[in-house]
Amino acid sequence: MAASRVYVYGIVHAGRALPPDARGVGRPPAPVRLLPAGALAAVVSDVPDDLRARRRDLMAHQDLLMRLGTDAPVLPMRFGMVAEDARTVEEAVAAATAGHLAVLERLRGRTELNLKATPAQSEIEALVRADAGVRRLMTQVRRTPSYEGNVRLGQAVAEGLARRAAEAVEEVLPALTALADDFVRGPDVPGCVLNGSFLVPKAVSERFRAEVERFAAAHAERVELRLTGPLPCYSFVPQDGAEPAPPGRPSAQYAVTGS
Structure with missing residues (x-):
């Protein structure tokens, strides 16, 4: 039944106390509760009938997670995570207890x-001073204006700024x-x-x-x-069943993209 569905905000250690005024998505904002699952608990609420990715609900979802994470770690779920019923949530959380506990420890503090x-x-002049190729194109466009020349110059400026x-x-x-x-x-x-x-x-x-x-x-x-x-x-938070990396071990090397 649709009424039995639950909206999942995140996962915390069992025994956590929710703020007494904790509210979630929907209008009026749905009361939030804990759904125990062994050493863990899921933070859930009822699912609003008109759940959409509205700004008010997106912000309500994020604000609740920020409040929960102030004093203790929380494993956040993306906006819109809905389960068919409470038992589905309990079984899923319990089945992944070891991984969830590892992530919570990694996120602590x-x-x-x-x-x-x-x-x-706003710093095109600095680019022109530093880039001989842009200066050459600019000189050509000034001497012989053309649509193609302006396009090439614009591309060169954009690429130079990005670089x-x-x-x-x-x-x-x-x-x-x-x-x-x-x-x-x-x-x-x-x-x-x-x-x-x-x-x-x-x-x-x-x-x-x-x-x-x-x-x-x-x-x-x-x-x-x-x-x-x-x-x-x-x-x-690991995706697609990936194992969490321990604190201090990069899960990805940094990369920079530019035109």
Whole structure:
């Protein structure tokens, strides 16, 4: 029956106490409860009849996970995780207890910070000074204007800005990965030369943020950096049955893409 379905927010250690006012998705926001499964418990609620990926529900899902992760680790589920009934959740959680416990230990005292890097679009003059090829194309277009020439120049400028931004990111990544316990590259984002997430000990999160700000200020003519977080540690939860890596062991080497 549809009424028996449950919405799953995440997995925590058994014995956790939920905030008394904990609410989840839906309008009105659904009361949240714990569904025990041995050494673990799933954080669940009823499923709203009109569940959609609306901003209010996306934010309610994330805000609850952030509250849960303030004092103890939580293994986050992506928005929209719905099970047919409570027994399905209990059996699934119990069957993967060892792996879930390992992930929770890995996430203890850590948070996710996401870094996006984009080319500094306002610094074309700096690119022209540094790139002889762009200067040559610009001179040709000024002498002999044409549509094709303008297209080639535009492409060269875009590629040059992206290249300078990617080079700048390569310079800062070693310092940032040294402060983090793990780093993974996320899906490509249009306009970005990097979309990466860091698993950062909460004790050094402000130092991490300061390092990003320092580098961004020093290299503003090449790259713009946007740091988002703290976030639920979505990027460091194994997918498709993969085994979790222990704390400190990278699950992926950093990579930078550019045009």
